[in-house]
Amino acid sequence: MLPDPNSLSGPLDPAPDAGWVDAPPRMGFFTDTSVCIGCKACEVACKEWNDVPGSGLDLLGMSYDNTGALTANSWRHVAFVEQPRPAGHRGPPSAGAATAGRGAGPEFLGMPGAQPPGRAGGAEGRSDFRWLMMSDVCKHCTHAACLDVCPTGALFRTEFGTVVVQEDICNGCGYCISACPYGVIDQRKGDGRAWKCTLCYDRIGAGKTPACAQACPTESIQYGPLDELRERAAARVATLHERGVTEARLYGHDPDDGVGGDGAFFLLLDEPEVYGLPPDPVVTTRDLPRMWKRAGLAALAMAAAAVAAFVGGSS
Structure with missing residues (x-):
């Protein structure tokens, strides 16, 4: 069913709206990029648990990023962005800020400006630039255009509010690919069907944490009830602002944005475009x-x- 263009504002729990009775709390991801160290454990765990094929090795020129984007074979993608340190930046937050309320962690974890392996410390160390790292994933939109355009019902809304592709029903038409405002969904070569993150539907249905969040060593990827994650994220941004990291901001958390808010949202340290994210995503089917x-x-x-x-x- 296509969305009512007059209902795309205000909070919505998509599972009951999709017909689920007595649905559990909406579950999702909060990815705190300020504590991401670019280890790619999330990528590996996702591939291993979901039996996602290898993406091949492509260092993409001067980047440490060997996947490049979310694809049918990369349901988690760790982006690496190297940039000059912002003017007036007072320096990285301590690990206490990075792990407040979530257990202690090594003092160097999550420092905006942390050096990649082999580049930090000693005479080789630098302080004039920083690395921005972000583990990207399907946003599991509140108003998901991919659901609207799928002609076979291969895409469905789960009781947890997430969006899943049933590969045995997908006919490879590709409508969902062009409908996604984030460019998340992709067709697998030699297969033709659409593939993307399922937020480990099989794991969360059994009361377990998604593989990527389970594997993340710094708790950059956090999983839980979406309302709790939003409260935690707001507190985290306030803490970073108090510590002088004024560029910290949330992305995808607002239920009044163009997609009704995301089930997977992020804390960013720069504008969304820097991370390859659209600044103002809109449900592509809202005018239909x-x-x-x-x-x-x-x-x-x-x-x-x-x-x-x-x-x-x-x-």
Whole structure:
């Protein structure tokens, strides 16, 4: 069913809206990029648990990123962004800020500006740039355009509010790929079907944590009830601002944005475009009900005109 364009604002629990009775709390991801160390444990754990094929090895020029983007064979993608340190930046937060309320951690973990392996410390160390790292994933949108356009029902909304592709039903039409405002969904070569993150539907259904969050050594990827994650994220941003990291901001948490908020949202240390994210994502199908209504009215008008012309011509 296509979304009502007048209902795309305000909070919505998508599972009951999709027909689930007595649905559990909506579950999701909060990815805190300020404590991501780029280890790619999430990528490996995702591939191992979900039996995702290898992506091959491509160092993409000067980058440490060997996957490049979310694809049918990369359901988690750790982005590496090297940039000059922002003017007026007071320095990285301590590990106390990085792990407050979530257990202690090594003092160097999560420092914005932390050096990649082999580049930190000693005479080789630098302080004029920083690495921004982010483990990207499907956003499991509140208003998911991919669901709207799927002709076979291969995509469905789970009781946890997540969006899953049933590969045995997918016919490879590709409509969902062009409908996704984030460019997440992809077709696998030699297969033709659509593939993406399932938020480990099999694991969370058994009360377990998704593989990527389970494997993350710094708790950059956090899993839990979405309402709790949003509260935790807001507190984290406030802590970073108090410590001078004023560029910290949340992305995808707002239920009043163009997709009704995401089931997987992020704490970023720069503008979304720096991480390859759209600044203002919009449900690509939100205008379809209005368009179909106008098309129907136009068709009725044409039919009425044809009938009038026929009657007028015969009399």
